[in-house]
Amino acid sequence: MIRATEITRRFGRVEAVSALSFELEAGGSVALWGSNGAGKTTLIRCLLGVIRHRGQASIGGVDVRRHGRQARALVGYVPQELAFHDDSRLGNAMMFFARLRRVSRHRAAESLDAVGLTGHERKRVRDLSGGMKQRLALAVALLSNPPLIILDEPTSNLDAGGRGEVVATLRRLRADGKTLLFASHRPDEVIALADRVLVMEQGRLIRDTTPAELWPTEKPVQVIRLYLTLASEAEAADALREAGHAVHLNGDGLCVAVPRDRKAEPITALARRQIEVRDVEVLEDVQIPEVKQ
Amino acid sequence: MSAMTTTPRTVTVRTSAAGFVGGIWHFARREFRDAIASKWFILYTIAFTVLAVGVSFLSLSGVGSHGFAGFGRTAAGLLNLIMLVVPLMALTAGAGSIAGERERGTLLYLLAQPVSRTQLLLGKYLGLAAALVCSLCIGFGVSAVVLAWRADGVGTGSFAMLMSFTAMLALSMLSLGMLISVISRRTGVATGVGLFTWLTLVFVSDLGLMASSIIFKLRVQEIFGLAALNPLQSFKMAVIVNMNASLDVLGPVGAYASQTLGGALPWLLASSLLAWTLAPLGLAMLLFGRRSSV
Structure with a gap:
């Protein structure tokens, strides 16, 4: 589903992502693990084709640099913090993205229902709680039923309840055969969702491992x-x-x-x-x- | 949360021209909606309408003008008002567009959707352009009602011409604003550069041209050429030449332009405005598309 080869991205003198390569099979789930500044978010943005980079990245066989629009049609993206226009009403925001992704009103309603936001369509985005905003981002990501979901620390701004809901939803998505790539700071999330962990440090991939190898014991x-x-x-x-x-x-x-x-x-x-x-x-x-x- | 409905569906990656145009249309529609609901749009529309009506009243007061003569005086008054207000409206609207999305963090999210940067930029441009034209139509419309009431009629052709050139001026300034927005990281910077550009076009370039013509002893054709480079001057000359069929009222430079260019003059000036619309917009698309980051 994802093939990244020698992805490199510099910001001035700093190499945010350095010659990073990995592959992710369809149906797999990979966590990007590393401290702040390790390059997780930059890597995600490179994979989405929204920032330029050296090296090659493809999603579902589609080159993200040459055919970014087509590649992104295969991806549902959930950012760390939802960035919608605050004045928009939830229903209108959803319909805007539904039109962009060329899906029906019915499908938009279905996606909202799937994340438990039915009935909140008239609320303005600024009035939503952090958890609701994140669920809305997830609903948008699922609009066109894409095979790949990319999430950038999706629970970092949520309380324990909100986190649990998002993780449960992602587990269901995994069970349904979706491919997941997500950045996280939380071992519990990685263990619950990932079958592989890419450990990053200063833009480099230092370890391609599994949660079980990274955290071998179950001691609290x-x-x-x-x-x-x-x-x-x-x-x-x-x-x-x-x-x-x-x-x-x-x-x-x-x-x-x-x-x-x-x-x-x-x-x-x-x-x-x-x-x-x-x-x-x-x-x-x-x-x-x-x-x- | 209810059970996630993820019925497997065939993923189709559509790349048709209809999809491309559709993306632009969706952005334009949203931009138009946001613009007409925003404070700046309402304020500018009210200000432009009030000033246009004020100018119409003042131009006609106590003169007892009728028909086209009344409108001619009003048009002269409106011309100066338009040259001040419309570029300010369009430049600031354009300057805030992309930079605003970038600052709010919404630009990244929009670009992460299956859309291209060209679609986003063109959609925003068209939406803002439609909102600006609406704003101008309201101002001109109310002014036309006043003219029709006070001056027993409006020179319809002249009024339509004034509106058309004003719309062209607005579109060219909007393009320039979008270009500023693409290269500015922050809304404040973009707005500042937009205001500086407005000041330069409205005041500084006129003064600079006057000073240059004296210092360098420029010939009339050189002065005309330099003046035509300023979209505001092109607009002014285009309106005057369309109303009077000559630029003689502008002095020797105008007389030179009227005599040497004749019937081609209105087209030349309209082309200048068109170039000021297409060139900055094209450059904005190029730079936005080549930006290495969001």
Whole structure:
């Protein structure tokens, strides 16, 4: 379904995606895993053909650079945050995209129903909750029943309830034979949805693996956020990875997955390197497996 | 959430010309709807209508004009009003279009749909163009009613000509605005550049031409050529030449243009406006299509 060969994209001097190649078979589900700035979003945009890149990418055998419009007809895209005109009414927004994708009013209603948004057509987009907006994006993505769904951190702005709904919907889509490619920061999502994980770091593909290999045990862990000085974040991330922790920089501190009874371990590891931790926050209590790097 | 309905269907990738035109039409329709519901459209329409009616009243007050003579004076007043207001409307509308979508984050989402950049740009252009023409029609329409009431009639042909050239001016300025929008990352920057362009076309280029003609001792044909390069001057000359059949009222340069170009003059000026419509729009399409990012 997707064939990417030596995809490279630079922003000035920074190589956001560096000679990245992978293939995704029809019906498969691949997660893009990596910290902020690893290049996941840029890769997705390259695959959608909305930004220029070197290398070759095709969707369903259609070259995304030469025939972007045709390639995108095979894709339903769900962004990290829904970007609709705030003043639009949900029903009108849906119909606009239905016309663009040349599907009937009936199909639009069907898609809205599928994500549980029937009855909300008169609401303005700005009045929708984060979860409803994300479901609307999913409804748009499913309008023309495309074989491939690409999602860029689809649950990052949702609460636990909203996340659960989206993940359940995506699981049903998988069961229906859809091909999924999604970026995520959440191990629980990756385990629930992906059969392969592409681990990215600084634009490079450093590992093509499976969730089971990445998280081999089922020991409950918690995610803690460490607040450090900006200058020490990268060094701290390296130190924690060396100590066997799953780390990602999220632009507002450093998120680390740790066993529930050993939350002080990362702080101790950093203290050994004389890296000062300014504050610690224990994030929501999610049952995610321990991470093995 | 109810069960997802994903009945397997055959995926067809349609690439027909009808699909291409259909995409443009859907964007145009949405843009038109958004534009006429927006504050800028309502404000500009009200301002243009009020000013046009005001100019019509002032032109006719106490003169006892009738028919075409009354309209001739009104047209002269309207001409200056149009040259100030219409470029401002069109430039700012165009400047905010693509840059606004980019800033709101909606551009990426639209481009992730099975549409091309050309479809999106042309659709937005046509939608905004239709909204602008509607706005002008309201202003001219109310003004025509005033003229018909106060001056016992309107020179229909002249009025239609004035409206047509005004629409052409609006379309050329909209093209320029779209070009600005394509190359600007932020709406604020695009609007600023649009306003600067408006100021340059309305005031600075006239003053620059006057100064250049004195400093470089330009010949009349050179002054005419430079003036015709400014779409606003082309518009002004086109309206005058269509109403008076001559540009003599503009002095030696006008007289030169009337004598040497004769019947070709209106076409030349209309071509200048058309070129100012097609060239910036074409360049905007080219640059937007070649943008390496969103």
